[in-house]
Amino acid sequence: MKESEEMAMVAKKDLQIRDPFVLPVAEEGKYYLFGSTDKNIWGKGTGFDVYVGDDLEHWEGPYPAFRPDADFYAEKNFWAPEVYAYKDRYYMFATFRRKDNQLLGTAVLVADHLLGPFVPHSDGPVTPKDWSSLDGTLFIDKEDAPWMVFCHEWQQVADGEMCAVRLAEDLSSAVGAPVLLFRASEAPWTTSFIAEKYQNQENYVTDGPYLFHASNGELLMLWASFIDNKYALGIVKSRNGSVLGPWSHESQALYRNDGGHAMVFRALDERLMLAIHTPNQTPHERPIFLEITEKFAVLELALNRMNELG
Numbered sequence: 001m002k003e004s005e006e007m008a009m010v011a012k013k014d015l016q017i018r019d020p021f022v023l024p025v026a027e028e029g030k031y032y033l034f035g036s037t038d039k040n041i042w043g044k045g046t047g048f049d050v051y052v053g054d055d056l057e058h059w060e061g062p063y064p065a066f067r068p069d070a071d072f073y074a075e076k077n078f079w080a081p082e083v084y085a086y087k088d089r090y091y092m093f094a095t096f097r098r099k100d101n102q103l104l105g106t107a108v109l110v111a112d113h114l115l116g117p118f119v120p121h122s123d124g125p126v127t128p129k130d131w132s133s134l135d136g137t138l139f140i141d142k143e144d145a146p147w148m149v150f151c152h153e154w155q156q157v158a159d160g161e162m163c164a165v166r167l168a169e170d171l172s173s174a175v176g177a178p179v180l181l182f183r184a185s186e187a188p189w190t191t192s193f194i195a196e197k198y199q200n201q202e203n204y205v206t207d208g209p210y211l212f213h214a215s216n217g218e219l220l221m222l223w224a225s226f227i228d229n230k231y232a233l234g235i236v237k238s239r240n241g242s243v244l245g246p247w248s249h250e251s252q253a254l255y256r257n258d259g260g261h262a263m264v265f266r267a268l269d270e271r272l273m274l275a276i277h278t279p280n281q282t283p284h285e286r287p288i289f290l291e292i293t294e295k296f297a298v299l300e301l302a303l304n305r306m307n308e309l310g
Helices: 303-309
Strands: 009-011 018-025 030-036 048-053 058-066 074-086 089-098 104-111 133-140 146-152 161-167 174-183 207-213 219-227 230-238 247-249 260-266 272-278 286-295 298-301
Touching (some): 018 074, 018 272, 058 089, 074 133, 146 174, 146 207, 230 260
Parallel strands (some): 104 133, 207 260
Antiparallel strands (some): 030 048, 074 089, 089 104, 161 174, 207 219, 230 247, 260 272, 272 286, 286 298
16 A cells, blocks of 8 residues: 555445455554455445455555456356465455356455455366355364365255365365365254245355364354344354364354354454454445454453443
8 A cells, every 4th residue: 555545534334345354464553354345245246345444443445456357257246255364475265156157156366465456366166166155264274284164055955064175285276075064054043044036945054154263272163144034143163173073063143133254353452353244234234343252262242242232
């Protein structure tokens, strides 16, 4: 970002964004906020924007982080970009709907700078070509091997699946077949989702996984589903720290007030923060950042925000 550049300042409450993903950069004293930024994410895709701020309340932007070339393999449903620093470059995992078979898949893009431009790194999606898959998230295991955890979409399998696949060292492709981790209906807190187009099946949704290690070494996964047709956020644990589990579900949702697709980050003042979007209806979705605590792999929302959340 050049000193002479003047960008609009946007208040968080006015920022329409889904699937917020925050990358703090301590040496800059800045946060970089990515997400699904098209005004109508259900239609033709423009690309992904990034916002830059220093207090989580006011954001400069938008800066165009990704814009597809004319020959890009997708033209609609540009969703859920997550950006990671990995081996001296920045890698974006994002979901797109393919032109050739109209199925969703997660692809990998790369850039030298957080503001982009991000360009395709994988040859199309790294998820299976004949699967409708979304919301791929990067996880590096204890042996420094990269994995992607992603959702096998409920529209294709009815009971949405959470899967993991090993990635090549350069993140450009999958290595081997996906492994099923769990199905959405296995969680005690989820309820079936009523969908007008799929009334002949009982639908359970898996959405928006994000993994991180708790202070005791257990591996936690945040993921979203529905409770009585309202978007909600839950937690599942791998007590041995392996991405392959076994995974055990928490009995209650962490957040059930029509918000989800979460990730966790350390604020510049070291507070542990949860990022979600709420409500789950376009164009009203907004990012919110909630302070959380973690002790012995138990996550709790900060008490001073509980009344506000309802």
